Each structure stands twice: as C-alpha cells, then as structure tokens.
Amino acid sequence: MNRRLVLPGLALVVLALAGCSSKTGGTANPAASSPDDTASSAAGGNSAPKVSSPLDPAKLKSDPCSVLSSSQRSTLGVEDGTPRSGEAGSTCAWVYTDDETRSSRVDIAADPNTDGLAGIYDLYAKGGTDQYEYWEPTEVSGYPGVYAATKDFRSKGQCKLLVGVTDTQAVQVFSQLGSGPGASDPCPQTLKVAEAMIQTLKEG
Template sequence: MNRRLVLPGLVLAALALAGCDSTTTGTANPVASNAPDTATQGSGSGNGAPKVSNPLNPAKLKADACSVLTSLQRSSLGVEDGTPRTTSAGTTCAWVYRDDETRSSRVDIAADPNTDGLAGIYDLYAKGGKDQYEYWEPTEVSGYPAVYAATKDFRAQGQCKLLVGVTDTQAVQVFAQIGNGPGATDPCPQTLKVAEAMVQTLKEG
C-alpha cells in the first residue's frame, strides 16, 4: 500500500528528502588516503557522547555521498543507484528500493553539518531536547557510536533516523522512509543495514 510520508523534524538541518529533484553533476574528488584528516579530530566529550576510538575518513562521503554504497552493497540491500542531492545541509544521496513499484521506499545518507559530531547532537538533547524528542536510543553501528533520534516518532509509519559518529567531530545521518513491505512498520533494521554498509565503505577508503 502506498503511504503518504511526512518527514519528521531533524536534529539539525532538514535534508529535503522530497520535493528537490535537482541533482549535482561533475566528478567527485578522489580520496587520497584512508587516514583521517587531523582537522576532523576532536575531544568527543559533551553530555555523555561517546568518543570514536577508531576515526574514519569522511572525505569520500563529503565529496560524493553516493559513493559510500558500493555496487555489491546496493545489490545486497536491494536499492537502485543513488541520486545525489544538494541541500542546506550539504551533499546527500538517496537510494530507492527496487522492489517497491510505488517508489515510496528510499534511504538517504548525508554528513551531518554539526561540527561537533555526536557531542554536538548530545548537547542539543541535553539542553532541553530530551523534552522534545519522541525517541532517543543510543546504539552502535559496527563498533561506532550512534543514536536513533527524532523529534517525532514516525517509525510505525515507516520512517527511521540514525546518526553515526565516524569521528569525534563528524556524524553521518542515515534516514529511511519505507512505504511498503515489512519495513513500512519497522524501518530501523533497514536503516541499520545501510549504516553498516556505509561504515564498511569508509573503512576500506
């Protein structure tokens, strides 16, 4: 059944998942090294936010968000090639699930614009956000600190947001909206699978 999906409030800048059909063009800059840029290192402290013990290099994500899911991963996840988008939050990528003929099921990945990584997100939560978030569930993604969080809980309507700390100053937002199938009422497992694939790609450089 095709559902009309409404984006939940985001932790920071809206990703503009729907209504923006423009795509970015050009050639992404290659990643020179898998070693993290020293500019991305930080304290990782801030209202309980865990430190990232093995930082990843987010350059690939920032240069070309669609490159963080390989062809093999896309096949395994059941998604089409990604569509790049440019929003106020930066460069994002959206992948549509192939088995949904209504094309109402997709997942988006973007580098979160908060320069304090998960620490900044935890700060927002501690400064009154805990009274506004309808779900806030710390977790891990392939050994990296993460949190499921949104100001509105639309998980039963197929939406799930997961923020993953890849360095102490860089978090990655993975957002799924599933219109059909089992994920339409339980989307977070699919969000987690995509986040795990993204982390694996960044590990490999």
C-alpha cells in the same frame, strides 16, 4: 541508472535528530540500569561516546553516493543513488527496487555540525524527552550512534540514525519505507545501510 527524486526537507534536517525509543521522561540516575536513564545521564553530562578508530569522511562530503558499493546496493535491494545538494551539504538517496510505488528510500548525509555526536547530545540535553519522541544510543559496526527524532514516525516507516565516524563528524542515515515487511519496523533496515556505509569508509 540515477533517478532524480524530490526529497522532503524533513529528511535532511540533521541537527534535530538522533537515537531510538525513549519510553520514560524521568531524570537521569547514575545508579539506574535502564537504557533510558543511561541515555539521559550521558546526554545531560555532554558525554557523547568517543570514536576510537576515526574514519575519513571525505567520500561523504564530496560524493555521498559512493558510500554504498554496487554489491552493497544489490544486497540491500536499492537502485543507484541520486545525489542532491542543499543546506545540509551533499546528500544521496537510494530507492528500494521492490517498491513499485517508489515511496521507499534511504538517504545518507554528512551532518554539518562540527561537534559530531557531541553536538547532537547537546541538543538532547537542552530538550530531552520534551523535544525528542525517541532517543536510543546504539553501535554501528563498533561506531557510536543514536536513533532519534523530534517526532516518532517509526510506525509509518521512518527511522533516523546518526553515527559518529570521527569525534567531529556525524552522519545521518534516514529510511522511509512506504511498503514491504520493514515498513512497520524500519530501524533494522536503517542499521543495515549504516553498517554498509561504515564498511565502505573502512575500505577507503
């Protein structure tokens, strides 16, 4: 059954988020092979990865709780989603069933930025490592994504992942794990939720 949650505003601030683990503050070097230099080069050139097989984001905007099916929720170990509306538009939050404190949850929200991941890369290009404490491009079931946040709270159970489902639509998946084995390394769990969302969107 749905349960109403009080969600921190931080979870839904979508325009200041993206990618994982930026460990150096150097400038981009086209000849460099490190992931951090590659990320900086891509952002500085405003070259966010393109989405080769766009998905219909209608569910994300009209009924975000529908992007995780009953079987997916069971596999992920989360309750039915709780819908919510705010400045970022329609969002949904799912509480993890094995956390008696009810402090572990995952949120999904369609990014209102109409530039998709390109808009996120623009923000990174402007602020770089001075603004983002972690930034790591990735792929989610073949779709471009980036872990990122202005503050690195991964050791406290928080991970933010943005995924491009079209060239003009990104989706934020935000996990906050208060306890359990994933609390000290939340990004793998965040990725699992994002992969389930992509599967649902593919199925229409």
